Amino acid sequence: MSTAALPDPDDFDLTPTKSDPDDTTAAVLDFVLERRRRAERAADPDADPDEIEDAESFDDAPPVEGGPVDMADDIPAEIRDRRQDRRPILADWARSWRGLRAMVKHQTKDAGYVVAYHGVRSPKYAGKLALWAPVGAVRGIGRALHWAMAEEGNWDLRQAAAQRGEADVWLKLDARRQRQSVWRWWVLAFALLAAIAATVVLALGPAWWTYGALALVVPLLATVGRPADRPITDRVSEGNRYRKLTAELVRRALTSLQLAAINSAVAKDPKAIAFPYDIHRDGPGHIAIVDLPYGVEASEVIARRGKLASALRLPLDQVWPEPAPGHTGRLALWVGYEPASQMKQPPWPLLSDSAKVDLFKPFAFATTPRLDNVTVEMMFRNWIFGGQPGSGKTFALRDLLLAAGLDARAEIRGYELKGVGDFAVLEPIMAEYGNGFDDETLARCFAFIEWLYEEARRRSKRIEHYAKLGKAPENKVTPELASLKDSGLHPLVAWFDELQELMTSKYGKEAGEILEKVIKLGRALGIIILIGTQIPDKDSLPTGITRNVNSRFCLSVADQTANDMILGTSAYKLGYRATVFEPVKEAGWGVLRGFGKVQSVRSYYVDTTAAAKIVARAIALRTAAGNVPTFPEDREVAPQHDLLADLLQIWPGDEASVWNETLIEHLAELRPEIYGGWKPAQLTAMLSGKPYGIKVAQISRRIDGKVVNRRGPAHADILTKATERKRNQSGN
Numbered sequence: 154m155s156t157a158a159l160p161d162p163d164d165f166d167l168t169p170t171k172s173d174p175d176d177t178t179a180a181v182l183d184f185v186l187e188r189r190r191r192a193e194r195a196a197d198p199d200a201d202p203d204e205i206e207d208a209e210s211f212d213d214a215p216p217v218e219g220g221p222v223d224m225a226d227d228i229p230a231e232i233r234d235r236r237q238d239r240r241p242i243l244a245d246w247a248r249s250w251r252g253l254r255a256m257v258k259h260q261t262k263d264a265g266y267v268v269a270y271h272g273v274r275s276p277k278y279a280g281k282l283a284l285w286a287p288v289g290a291v292r293g294i295g296r297a298l299h300w301a302m303a304e305e306g307n308w309d310l311r312q313a314a315a316q317r318g319e320a321d322v323w324l325k326l327d328a329r330r331q332r333q334s335v336w337r338w339w340v341l342a343f344a345l346l347a348a349i350a351a352t353v354v355l356a357l358g359p360a361w362w363t364y365g366a367l368a369l370v371v372p373l374l375a376t377v378g379r380p381a382d383r384p385i386t387d388r389v390s391e392g393n394r395y396r397k398l399t400a401e402l403v404r405r406a407l408t409s410l411q412l413a414a415i416n417s418a419v420a421k422d423p424k425a426i427a428f429p430y431d432i433h434r435d436g437p438g439h440i441a442i443v444d445l446p447y448g449v450e451a452s453e454v455i456a457r458r459g460k461l462a463s464a465l466r467l468p469l470d471q472v473w474p475e476p477a478p479g480h481t482g483r484l485a486l487w488v489g490y491e492p493a494s495q496m497k498q499p500p501w502p503l504l505s506d507s508a509k510v511d512l513f514k515p516f517a518f519a520t521t522p523r524l525d526n527v528t529v530e531m532m533f534r535n536w537i538f539g540g541q542p543g544s545g546k547t548f549a550l551r552d553l554l555l556a557a558g559l560d561a562r563a564e565i566r567g568y569e570l571k572g573v574g575d576f577a578v579l580e581p582i583m584a585e586y587g588n589g590f591d592d593e594t595l596a597r598c599f600a601f602i603e604w605l606y607e608e609a610r611r612r613s614k615r616i617e618h619y620a621k622l623g624k625a626p627e628n629k630v631t632p633e634l635a636s637l638k639d640s641g642l643h644p645l646v647a648w649f650d651e652l653q654e655l656m657t658s659k660y661g662k663e664a665g666e667i668l669e670k671v672i673k674l675g676r677a678l679g680i681i682i683l684i685g686t687q688i689p690d691k692d693s694l695p696t697g698i699t700r701n702v703n704s705r706f707c708l709s710v711a712d713q714t715a716n717d718m719i720l721g722t723s724a725y726k727l728g729y730r731a732t733v734f735e736p737v738k739e740a741g742w743g744v745l746r747g748f749g750k751v752q753s754v755r756s757y758y759v760d761t762t763a764a765a766k767i768v769a770r771a772i773a774l775r776t777a778a779g780n781v782p783t784f785p786e787d788r789e790v791a792p793q794h795d796l797l798a799d800l801l802q803i804w805p806g807d808e809a810s811v812w813n814e815t816l817i818e819h820l821a822e823l824r825p826e827i828y829g830g831w832k833p834a835q836l837t838a839m840l841s842g843k844p845y846g847i848k849v850a851q852i853s854r855r856i857d858g859k860v861v862n863r864r865g866p867a868h869a870d871i872l873t874k875a876t877e878r879k880r881n882q883s884g885n
């Protein structure tokens with residue numbers, strides 16, 4: 154071996170040499186001597202390569218991942234138990250309905266294929282049966298007679314005895330043959346009688362008995378009669394069927410990747426590629442967990458997915474290598490029964506009539522190649538969808554908006570800068586919607602981004618206020634605050650499809666800077682930014698934005714730069730490559746990052762008709778929650794407030810009149826950004842001035858035995874004014 158001829162001078166073993174266990178004095182190892190000895194052993198062409206290692210230390214069992222450094226006795230039993238890899242009692246496919254269904258479906262499909270394959274060839278098989286069955290009958294009778302005479306073996310022995318002239322031996326052998334032969338003739342005679350009886354019964358019985366017997370006997374006879382190399386049935390062509398994943402196949406594929414580290418390791422030790430678990434069914438396919446040779450990372454194999462598929466002789470979208478948990482050298486190679494492009498995706502769970510969404514909780518967004526459901530979240534997240542035309546980013550982005558629609562609290566505003574109208578179906582539930590790439594739409598979109606920043610600032614004040622009240626322990630929006638009417642902290646979903654149109658326009662630079670700030674500031678405040686873009690270069694999508702986005706879905710892209718721009722630096726090198734997907738044909742497929750392990754998924758396909766149904770349900774939910782008509786369209790004054798309504802809302806108990814000071818305290822709690830810092834005189838002025846004209850009189854209260862006079866309005870006056878105004882408005 155060439156490596157053996159070039160000993161590495163630094164290749165010494167750091168484990169102590171075996172010594173007398175009772176000898177507690179440390180042995181001094183002469184490194185120079187030891188290296189020379191090793192070099193000599195390694196250079197010896199006759200030396201057993203295994204002996205270069207300590208033969209006793211060689212362990213061909215799969216390595217135990219991350220085992221304890223020191224097997225101390227005091228490791229608690231429950232931890233030791235947990236570390237034991239127990240194989241599940243039931244096979245993977247039998248442990249879930251999904252697995253069971255996939256297995257049954259696959260087996261049925263497979264069996265159906267085999268039946269159809271042979272069915273088409275049945276006339277040919279019938280011809281073969283007709284030809285070989287008579288031959289088989291004659292041959293069968295011949296064999297039966299031969300067997301009954303018991304000459305097999307005996308004849309040769311008798312012949313040898315005759316040649317040696319040993320007559321008594323010959324006679325003994327013949328007597329033995331006769332003894333064997335007698336009972337065989339009896340068996341044959343009974344078989345013959347049984348056959349005659351069966352023929353009579355068949356002749357007397359119904360016709361289908363005869364057909365049944367023929368169906369049994371004729372193929373048997375034909376099998377006996379046919380030449381050994383010409384089977385009656387054709388072999389089912391393996392090419393079109395699923396190839397079972399075997400360890401040998403995986404080994405061969407891995408060694409065909411031209412990865413020097415794998416090939417040299419396997420050349421030295423064929424067990425360098427190990428399988429810690431048996432290859433088993435997993436959903437609609439098989440999975441092989443592979444421990445790659447020492448020092449080889451799973452990502453190196455994943456990056457060569459095309460070569461792997463070639464080595465397995467399978468289409469690319471049937472072969473899904475992924476990093477497996479445990480260590481970086483562990484690979485999970487999943488091979489589907491059929492290419493992912495031919496597998497039918499289940500319908501989106503949110504299409505069901507009872508589906509609701511809570512944006513604080515995960516919801517279904519996509520499926521894996523095994524058709525497992527992948528859930529995602531929107532709260533405290535910002536998203537980028539990137540991909541070339543026809544990759545499916547608009548549809549994927551729309552899925553999220555539809556989900557947001559089903560949370561009645563969510564306010565949705567956004568711009569489609571392509572001008573096609575893919576999002577028009579959502580218009581009834583959107584507070585703001587722009588479509589087009591004309592200057593006016595771009596200007597509105599830019600103004601919207603500016604407003605978002607202001608809104609983020611307003612929200613930060615509100616959060617500060619609620620944090621003081623102990624209602625926002627992490628200075629973040631909580632589900633309770635989001636649900637609190639008029640808290641101004643409900644989820645705000647701001648989306649931009651084809652953002653590159655704005656970024657490359659005259660508004661681009663400023664818009665990019667502001668949006669980056671919004672992304673940074675708004676995440677904790679319930680502002681969710683969703684961006685779809687076609688050209689992810691730094692002009693179309695400022696790096697300040699990409700860097701701060703925490704959820705990414707990269708659909709089919711043309712090159713490494715685009716891939717890394719969306720998924721993050723080095724994603725391509727690590728094996729996360731959306732370049733493997735073809736636009737249009739594999740629309741909806743992409744690499745999802747930000748939700749546990751990075752993986753390839755396909756977004757749920759929801760066409761516009763299905764989308765319209767979801768929107769209808771969203772309208773019903775929102776009407777019930779009082780959010781239709783939608784959130785105020787005029788965002789400049791958002792959030793809108795109404796002093797009288799607010800006063801009625803915060804009015805303490807059933808007091809007839811309340812001091813201004815007390816009212817301001819409560820008002821500031823409700824809307825800190827508006828009423829925070831108000832003075833009693835200001836409230837008096839607001840109420841008594843236009844348009845309300847409410848009397849704010851002196852109210853006497855006895856505090857600590859003393860009479861205190863302060864100004865404040867009466868509940869009845871405010872209620873009267875509010876009702877009057879409402880009546881006037883509805884009369885208009």
Ligand SMILES: Nc1ncnc2c1ncn2[C@@H]1O[C@H](COP(=O)(O)OP(=O)(O)OP(=O)(O)O)[C@@H](O)[C@H]1O
Pocket residue numbers: 540541542543544545546547548549687737740741742755756757758759
């Ligand atoms: N998840 C999916 N599954 C199956 N087909 C899909 C999926 N998503 C999208 N498609 C199909 O791909 C087509 C293109 O999708 P989409 O319009 O979202 O692409 P795009 O990336 O936005 O392209 P463009 O930039 O040209 O608009 C759709 O018309 C749809 O038929």
